[in-house]
Amino acid sequence: MTETVDALAGLVAGGGVVVLSGAGLSTESGIPDYRGPSGAARRHTPMTYQVFTGDAQARRRYWARGHLGWRVIARAAPNDGHRAVARLQRGGLVDGVITQNVDGLHTAAGSPRVVELHGRLDEVVCLGCGNQTSREELDRRLREANPGFDARVAAVNPDGDVDLDDDEVARFRTVDCTFCGTGVLKPDVVFFGETVPAPRVARCFDMVQRARLLLVLGSSLTVMSGRRFVLRAAKLGIPVVIVNQGPTRGDGYAALTLDASLGRLLPALADRTVGAPAGGDVVSGAVPSGLTGVGR
Ligand SMILES: [Zn+2]
Numbered sequence: 001m002t003e004t005v006d007a008l009a010g011l012v013a014g015g016g017v018v019v020l021s022g023a024g025l026s027t028e029s030g031i032p033d034y035r036g037p038s039g040a041a042r043r044h045t046p047m048t049y050q051v052f053t054g055d056a057q058a059r060r061r062y063w064a065r066g067h068l069g070w071r072v073i074a075r076a077a078p079n080d081g082h083r084a085v086a087r088l089q090r091g092g093l094v095d096g097v098i099t100q101n102v103d104g105l106h107t108a109a110g111s112p113r114v115v116e117l118h119g120r121l122d123e124v125v126c127l128g129c130g131n132q133t134s135r136e137e138l139d140r141r142l143r144e145a146n147p148g149f150d151a152r153v154a155a156v157n158p159d160g161d162v163d164l165d166d167d168e169v170a171r172f173r174t175v176d177c178t179f180c181g182t183g184v185l186k187p188d189v190v191f192f193g194e195t196v197p198a199p200r201v202a203r204c205f206d207m208v209q210r211a212r213l214l215l216v217l218g219s220s221l222t223v224m225s226g227r228r229f230v231l232r233a234a235k236l237g238i239p240v241v242i243v244n245q246g247p248t249r250g251d252g253y254a255a256l257t258l259d260a261s262l263g264r265l266l267p268a269l270a271d272r273t274v275g276a277p278a279g280g281d282v283v284s285g286a287v288p289s290g291l292t293g294v295g296r
Contacts, residue, residue, distance in 0.1 A: 004260055019099075020216045070139060087274060091274025100219060117200065126184070127184045146171075216250060219248065220244060
């Protein structure tokens with residue numbers, strides 16, 4: 001571990017670091033990483049944008065499962081890895097964070113300048129009128145529309161990846177937008193088959209191009225949505241360091257790859273480079289968002 005920290009600290013100490021984080025950073029917060037070491041356990045095919053928008057029955061199933069999974073995720077809190085990233089930012093070594101995670105945990109850990117590439121699961125958007133509301137508000141409405149539903153099927157899958165039989169799904173009542181009255185509601189996250197808004201992508205490319213070092217944390221770089229930043233950095237001669245449990249699709253472009261627990265490695269890295277936190281890492285009171293059944 002010491003040698004690993006030394007190698008990483010030597011690269012990070014120069015500053016100008018941009019972090020690209022993925023699901024592996026949030027597993028220690030209890031949020032399952034479907035593509036990580038235990039990814040084979042995934043039971044459900046990810047929802048695509050096309051299915052979500054085109055199939056009312058699929059939407060009903062999505063919201064029924066998501067309604068239960070939300071409980072698990074809404075309880076999740078930032079872990080030592082998130083807090084260490086925030087400390088590296090405050091210490092001036094990390095300029096910005098691009099995250100593929102939709103759980104809001106970087107922000108909850110006190111990180112400024114976070115680009116949430118795939119959106120946030122604690123926000124809901126109307127596909128009809130574009131009105132945005134909070135997941136908390138939707139959660140309240142879904143509870144009202146489905147009394148007793150939670151009690152019947154909760155505790156089935158503690159990781160939030162809920163199995164529901166067809167009868168339960170058929171009984172579940174979805175709700176529509178209260179602003180326009182008819183619009184379909186969708187979590188404000190990027191599903192498979194959906195593109196990340198262009199201005200958001202441009203902002204990320206701009207961050208990467210200014211970076212001295214791109215540090216990938218807990219992403220297998222399976223989807224091009226994140227991998228393209230590694231490709232861009234490599235093309236520009238910006239060194240890429242990847243810390244992930246298991247191989248990634250960006251390893252061939254990396255100056256250094258490390259297989260380590262982020263919750264242990266990152267605090268050690270922050271201690272080494274910006275010093276121990278005064279009075280402990282800052283934890284904000286922000287409530288994290290959650291995820292289940294989300295594409296990526
Ligand atoms: Zn609407």
